[in-house]
Amino acid sequence: MNSHPVFFHFDLDAFFASVEQHEDLSLVGKPVIIGKVGPRMVVSTCSYEARKYGVHSAMPTLQAYKLCPNGIFLEGNYRLYSSYSRRVMGILSEYGDVNQVSIDEGWMDMSGTTLLFGKPKELALKIKERIKNEVGVTMSIGIASSPFIAKMASDYNKPDGLCMVSPGKEQMFIDAIGLKKIWGLGDSGYKTLISKGLNTPHAIRDLPLEKLQSTVGSSYGSFLYNAVRGIDPGTYQKEAKSHSISTETTFLEDITSSDTLKQVLLSMSWELMYRSLDEGIMAKTIGLKLRWGDFRTITVQTTPQDGIMNSNQIYENAVKLLMSRWSEGQGIRLIGLGLYQTYSGDTPLQDSLFSEDDHKKREMDKVVHSLEKKGLKIRKGV
DNA sequence: AACCGCTTTCGTG
DNA sequence: TTACGCACGAAAGCGGTT
Numbered sequence: 001m002n003s004h005p006v007f008f009h010f011d012l013d014a015f016f017a018s019v020e021q022h023e024d025l026s027l028v029g030k031p032v033i034i035g036k037v038g039p040r041m042v043v044s045t046c047s048y049e050a051r052k053y054g055v056h057s058a059m060p061t062l063q064a065y066k067l068c069p070n071g072i073f074l075e076g077n078y079r080l081y082s083s084y085s086r087r088v089m090g091i092l093s094e095y096g097d098v099n100q101v102s103i104d105e106g107w108m109d110m111s112g113t114t115l116l117f118g119k120p121k122e123l124a125l126k127i128k129e130r131i132k133n134e135v136g137v138t139m140s141i142g143i144a145s146s147p148f149i150a151k152m153a154s155d156y157n158k159p160d161g162l163c164m165v166s167p168g169k170e171q172m173f174i175d176a177i178g179l180k181k182i183w184g185l186g187d188s189g190y191k192t193l194i195s196k197g198l199n200t201p202h203a204i205r206d207l208p209l210e211k212l213q214s215t216v217g218s219s220y221g222s223f224l225y226n227a228v229r230g231i232d233p234g235t236y237q238k239e240a241k242s243h244s245i246s247t248e249t250t251f252l253e254d255i256t257s258s259d260t261l262k263q264v265l266l267s268m269s270w271e272l273m274y275r276s277l278d279e280g281i282m283a284k285t286i287g288l289k290l291r292w293g294d295f296r297t298i299t300v301q302t303t304p305q306d307g308i309m310n311s312n313q314i315y316e317n318a319v320k321l322l323m324s325r326w327s328e329g330q331g332i333r334l335i336g337l338g339l340y341q342t343y344s345g346d347t348p349l350q351d352s353l354f355s356e357d358d359h360k361k362r363e364m365d366k367v368v369h370s371l372e373k374k375g376l377k378i379r380k381g382v
Numbered sequence: 383a384a385c386c387g388c389t390t391t392c393g394t395g
Numbered sequence: 396t397t398a399c400g401c402a403c404g405a406a407a408g409c410g411g412t413t
Contacts, residue, residue: 035400042400045395057395060398102395186393219406220392243403250400285387295399299389334400341387 004167006110006120009142009150010127012088013159015104017047019084020074022136031071035061040250044076048159087135095127099147099236107147107236124162146232149173151183170230174201182227183235192216201228242343245275246287248336254293255332258322265318268337273311274369276339282348283308283339288321291334300325301340307348308339310361 012018017032031050035043041061053068064071085103092098092108095117100106110120117123124141131139140161142153149170156163156177165173174182179201180190196215198204204212205228213221226233247268255261276283286308287301300321308314318337326332348354 040399042398044400058400060400062398066398105395184393188392217407246402248401287388297390301388303387336401338402 003112005145006113007107007144007147007150008110008120008124009107009144009147009154010092010105011140011142011154011158012085012104012131013138013140014045014047014051015084015137016045016076016081017050018137019081020077021047023080027072031055031068033061033064033068033071033073034076035064035073036075037061037065037073040252046071084135084137088131088137088139091130091134092127095123101236107150110143121162121164124164128160128162144173145170148183148227148232148235149230151235152177152181155181171201171228172230174228174230179204184223184227184233189216189220204228242341243281244283244338244340244342245272245279245281246289246336246338246340247271248289248334250291250334251332255335256329258328261322261326261332261335262319264335265322265337266315268335269311269315269318272314272337272339273365274372276342277366277369280346281342281344282346284341284343284349285339286314286317286321287338287340288318288325289334289336289338290322290326290332293331293333295333297334298325303341306358307354309348309354309358310365312361313358314339 016034020032020034021027021030029049030047031053032047033043033050033055034045035041038061043055043057043059043061043064045057046055046064050064050068050071053071055064055068055071061073065073081103089098089100089106092106096108096110096113098106098108110117110123113123114120118126120143124143128139128141131137138160140154140158141163142150142156143162143164144150144153145165145167149165153163153165153173154161179185179193179199182201185193193199193204193216198207204224207215209222209225212225215221216224223233249264284307285301285303287299289297289299291297302317302321304313304317306313308317314337322335343349
C-alpha cells in the first residue's frame with residue numbers, strides 16, 4: 001500500500017520562448033529572447049539556446065544583445081501565452097485539482113492515485129507526453145512528498161525533466177542541490193549565511209533552532225531549520241490573506257514635470273478603481289512608489305480616515321503622497337500606485353464617513369467601467 | 383500587551 | 396564599461412494608540 005503523500009510540481013520550460021517556437025517553426029533551435037532591445041528593457045524569458053550565451057531572465061536586453069547579437073528578440077504576446085497556459089492547465093486538471101502558482105507553473109496533490117492513473121513516474125511521463133503532443137511545449141515535473149520538495153525537483157532536470165525524490169530522501173536531496181537552490185532562499189539570505197560561515201545545508205543543520213533564529217530572525221530561522229531537513233516550511237499552504245493590487249511604470253526617460261506625473265497617476269487611479277470593482281474588493285490603504293533617476297526608491301502610503309470609495313479619492317490621495325516626497329524638477333524614473341489592505345465587499349467599513357458625493361462618484365465609476373467593458377471608448381488614451 | 387500604520391527589504395515568476 | 400521591469404506576498408522594525 002502506498003499511503004504516503006505524493007505531490008507533482010510542474011513547470012513549463014522557457015515557456016514564452018517555447019510558445020513562440022511552436023507558433024513559428026523557423027525559430028526552433030534558435031536563441032529566442034522575449035524582450036525588446038532598448039534602454040530600460042529586460043529579458044522576460046529566453047530559450048535554452050539563448051541561455052548558452054549567458055542570457056537569462058531579468059537581464060537588461062541591451063546586455064543580452066551584446067552577449068547574443070544573433071538572438072531573435074520578440075516583444076511577447078501575453079494573450080497567446082495565456083491561451084497555451086489554459087490548454088495545459090486543462091489537460092492537467094483531468095488528473096486532479098491544479099494549484100496554479102503562475103502562468104507556467106503549479107502543483108497537484110496526487111496522493112493515492114496509483115490505482116486510478118498508474119505509478120507516479122509513469123503518470124508524469126504520460127502527462128509530459130500529452131502536453132508535448134497536444135499543446136506543443138515541454139514541461140518539467142518534480143515528484144515528492146511535499147510541494148516544497150517537488151518544486152525543487154522539477155527544477156533539477158530542466159528542460160523536459162522528470163525527477164522523483166523518494167520519501168525519506170528529502171534531506172539527501174537538499175544536500176545534493178545545495179543552499180543556493182533552496183526555494184525561498186534568495187541572493188541576500190545566501191550572502192548572509194555565507195558570511196557567517198554557513199556554506200552548506202549540513203552546516204545549518206548543526207545549529208539548534210534557537211541559535212539559528214537568534215542569528216537570522218525567528219521567521220527566517222524556522223524556515224531554514226525545516227528547509228535543510230527537507231521538511232516543507234509551509235511554502236504553499238498559506239491561507240489567502242488580504243491582498244493588494246498595484247501598478248507601476250518605468251518611463252523611457254526620467255520625468256521632471258508634475259503635469260505628466262499627475263496625468264499618469266490619474267490614469268493609474270482609474271485602472272486600480274476598475275480592477276478593484278472587477279474583483280469586488282475595497283481597500284483601506286493607498287500607496288505610492290517613486291524611483292528617482294539615481295535608482296533611489298521610496299514608498300509612502302496613507303490610510304485615509306474617510307476610506308476609499310472612488311477613483312477621485314485614489315487620485316487625490318496619490319497626488320498628496322507625491323507632493324509630500326517630490327518637488328518639481330527632480331527626475332522620476334518610475335512611478336507606481338497601489339491599493340493595500342483590501343477586503344471583499346462593495347461597502348466601506350464605516351459607511352457614515354462617506355459623503356453623498358463620494359457614493360455618487362463611485363456609482364459613476366461603475367457606469368463608466370461597464371460601458372468601457374462593452375467596448376465603448378469613454379476616455380482617451382487609456 | 384496588543385494592535386495598527388508606515389516604510390523598507392526580501393523573495394518569487 | 397554600462398545596461399536594471401512588473402506584480403505580488405511576507406516580514407521586520409519602529410512609533411503611536413488603546
